Amino acid sequence: MSETPRDTLLEVRDLVLRFGGVVAVDGLNMSVHAGEIVSVIGPNGAGKTSAFNCISGFYRANSGSIRFLGQSILRRQPSTITKMGMARTFQNLRLFKEMSILDNVKTGAHYRMKQHWFDALLHTPAYGKSERECEDDARYWLDFVGFKGDTSMYVTALPYGEQRRVEIARALMTKPRVLMLDEPAAGLNHSEKQGLIELIRRIQALGISIVLIEHDMGLVMDISERIIVLNYGKEIADGTPDEIRNDPLVVEAYLGTDEDEEDAE
Amino acid sequence: MASATIAPALKQPAWTNDRNVLRVLAIVFVVFVYVLPLIDDSTKTMDFMTKAMIYVFLGMGLNVVVGYAGLLDLGYIAFYAIGAYTCGILTQAFHIPQWAAVPGVVVACIIAGIIIGGPTLRLRSDYLAIVTLGFGEIIRVTARNLTIDAPDGSPMVRGPSGMANIEQWSFGGWSFTDGLNIGGMFIREQVIFYYFVTTIALVLGVFGISRLANGRLGRAWKAVRDDEDAAEAMGINTYTTKITAYIIGAVWAGLAGQLSATQQLSIAPTSFEFLFSALILMAVVIGGMGSTPGVVLGAMFVSLVPNLLRNYEWAENRYLYFGILLVVVMLFRPKGFWPATDILPWSSEKIHKWLTARKAAKAGKDLIATEEDTYE
Numbered sequence: 001m002s003e004t005p006r007d008t009l010l011e012v013r014d015l016v017l018r019f020g021g022v023v024a025v026d027g028l029n030m031s032v033h034a035g036e037i038v039s040v041i042g043p044n045g046a047g048k049t050s051a052f053n054c055i056s057g058f059y060r061a062n063s064g065s066i067r068f069l070g071q072s073i074l075r076r077q078p079s080t081i082t083k084m085g086m087a088r089t090f091q092n093l094r095l096f097k098e099m100s101i102l103d104n105v106k107t108g109a110h111y112r113m114k115q116h117w118f119d120a121l122l123h124t125p126a127y128g129k130s131e132r133e134c135e136d137d138a139r140y141w142l143d144f145v146g147f148k149g150d151t152s153m154y155v156t157a158l159p160y161g162e163q164r165r166v167e168i169a170r171a172l173m174t175k176p177r178v179l180m181l182d183e184p185a186a187g188l189n190h191s192e193k194q195g196l197i198e199l200i201r202r203i204q205a206l207g208i209s210i211v212l213i214e215h216d217m218g219l220v221m222d223i224s225e226r227i228i229v230l231n232y233g234k235e236i237a238d239g240t241p242d243e244i245r246n247d248p249l250v251v252e253a254y255l256g257t258d259e260d261e262e263d264a265e
Numbered sequence: 266m267a268s269a270t271i272a273p274a275l276k277q278p279a280w281t282n283d284r285n286v287l288r289v290l291a292i293v294f295v296v297f298v299y300v301l302p303l304i305d306d307s308t309k310t311m312d313f314m315t316k317a318m319i320y321v322f323l324g325m326g327l328n329v330v331v332g333y334a335g336l337l338d339l340g341y342i343a344f345y346a347i348g349a350y351t352c353g354i355l356t357q358a359f360h361i362p363q364w365a366a367v368p369g370v371v372v373a374c375i376i377a378g379i380i381i382g383g384p385t386l387r388l389r390s391d392y393l394a395i396v397t398l399g400f401g402e403i404i405r406v407t408a409r410n411l412t413i414d415a416p417d418g419s420p421m422v423r424g425p426s427g428m429a430n431i432e433q434w435s436f437g438g439w440s441f442t443d444g445l446n447i448g449g450m451f452i453r454e455q456v457i458f459y460y461f462v463t464t465i466a467l468v469l470g471v472f473g474i475s476r477l478a479n480g481r482l483g484r485a486w487k488a489v490r491d492d493e494d495a496a497e498a499m500g501i502n503t504y505t506t507k508i509t510a511y512i513i514g515a516v517w518a519g520l521a522g523q524l525s526a527t528q529q530l531s532i533a534p535t536s537f538e539f540l541f542s543a544l545i546l547m548a549v550v551i552g553g554m555g556s557t558p559g560v561v562l563g564a565m566f567v568s569l570v571p572n573l574l575r576n577y578e579w580a581e582n583r584y585l586y587f588g589i590l591l592v593v594v595m596l597f598r599p600k601g602f603w604p605a606t607d608i609l610p611w612s613s614e615k616i617h618k619w620l621t622a623r624k625a626a627k628a629g630k631d632l633i634a635t636e637e638d639t640y641e
Binding site: 058 | 473476479480481482483484485492496497499501502513555605606
């Protein structure tokens with residue numbers, strides 16, 4: 001299927017997610033087009049990560065629709081959604097702690113590797129071929145994200161910023177069409193943030209759409225083509241960085257008004 | 266288990282990080298187990314060494330479930346019992362040779378693995394352990410009360426007395442009981458059986474499982490163990506991954522059960538008690554979960570130590586000492602004697618820590634010295 005840059009890959013309509021009495025996501029509408037960088041921002045507890053988890057299949061939405069590449073993914077398992085071409089990272093790093101860096105990245109190729117269990121048991125030619133291809137791929141993506149060093153080390157031996165890179169490499173290994181990054185800049189220092197911005201641009205250049213949850217406004221304003229602002233589980237604004245910056249609703253959500261100063265947090 | 270992850274040292278002394286050292290150790294071990302009968306082929310030695318190899322095989326099977334997939338299984342011996350009974354019933358009811366019962370054992374264990382694993386693997390950690398514990402007890406009690414007559418009317422499975430006269434392995438007209446004559450050297454039944462079990466334990470158990478663990482499926486197991494959600498986000502269906510680990514563990518246990526039944530030539534339901542499950546689990550835990558050399562070592566330990574100490578009076582309380590040892594190991598080496606994150610036990614981090622500590626101490630001394638100098 002050939003696509004024009006403005007094709008919609010992901011479309012979320014009237015998404016509602018409740019935890020008991022708490023409405024975490026309340027009628028969210030959003031869409032992601034091919035090859036764009038979209039940021040989702042909002043105050044703490046606005047439902048950004050909850051919405052992310054609904055889209056990637058970790059939470060079951062109470063109502064609404066999520067369509068990805070023209071198919072409904074509302075009741076799909078997270079692994080199925082990943083296979084369809086949506087990868088994600090996690091807010092607090094979730095690498096496989098007792099696996100080497102290379103093995104961590106190699107897990108991303110799990111679903112597309114042509115290798116059965118008996119191939120591994122008997123070391124058939126298919127085993128050698130698939131492992132080699134997988135390793136080459138893994139090294140390519142590690143190189144792509146700018147990881148230099150010994151890939152046989154355990155991930156926990158790496159500094160935080162490097163672990164972030166490995167996590168992105170692992171997500172890229174699944175060959176996504178849409179990459180969702182949940183606060184990728186959290187805990188990074190200034191130069192690491194610059195590296196991240198550059199990396200996100202290079203990922204976009206591959207034609208991968210990026211959905212970004214981020215608190216760092218500098219970074220968001222810098223790279224986003226479109227920003228969606230959530231507050232109390234609802235979308236309150238959707239537009240270019242300039243539009244968002246001057247949107248009174250957004251300013252209110254972030255800074256609060258006189259009446260609801262206490263609720264603003 | 267303590268979840269504190271110990272970051273392996275960035276720089277390790279070269280030889281401790283060398284897979285070749287491990288390879289040499291493996292070869293030494295293999296040569297040892299194959300040469301042993303030439304040194305000592307007494308029935309006693311052969312008997313407990315065969316048992317030790319069965320433990321190794323069982324341990325490697327449980328290592329898949331507990332070590333790689335991270336599913337705590339307290340009723341592992343249930344599958345061992347299923348394997349033993351299946352081979353006994355198949356050979357006696359249909360008068361087929363022992364090897365022809367192998368597919369039956371495998372199928373029975375796969376079915377049992379699916380029956381128990383299917384509904385319970387949606388549970389996590391502690392709940393799974395409780396369910397598997399219950400399953401182990403169900404199988405044990407069932408075995409004790411099971412009475413089946415052979416097609417010709419004679420009793421075959423006799424409740425608490427289990428089964429007797431299990432067929433020895435035979436291929437064509439030749440059976441292990443006939444012994445073997447090679448170049449004038451006569452090899453007894455026990456020795457042949459020992460070689461047979463050792464070969465299966467090493468090839469299928471140790472090498473087979475290590476190979477599986479290094480492939481696509483093995484990576485998926487480890488990913489599920491380390492972080493189930495992240496594994497799911499990588500496109501790994503965690504449910505099927507866990508159930509494959511469970512089934513492979515079950516099949517390995519079933520085959521071990523068949524080997525054990527043919528070693529003793531009888532099956533006693535009393536041998537399937539919880540303590541046996543705990544013992545194999547202990548072999549995996551003190552050896553090092555997910556570590557091949559660790560599990561081999563652990564299995565040899567839990568099977569050989571009671572046998573070697575049999576003549577001492579205090580050895581009667583061996584489970585007490587095992588318990589104390591387990592506590593000590595968990596305190597000082599929470600990841601087992603030979604952790605999966607080290608190529609050799611006490612390699613890398615320990616030596617590295619010692620080196621850095623010494624360096625730091627030296628630097629500290631220098632610092633104090635210079636400070637003293639300035640004060641003077």
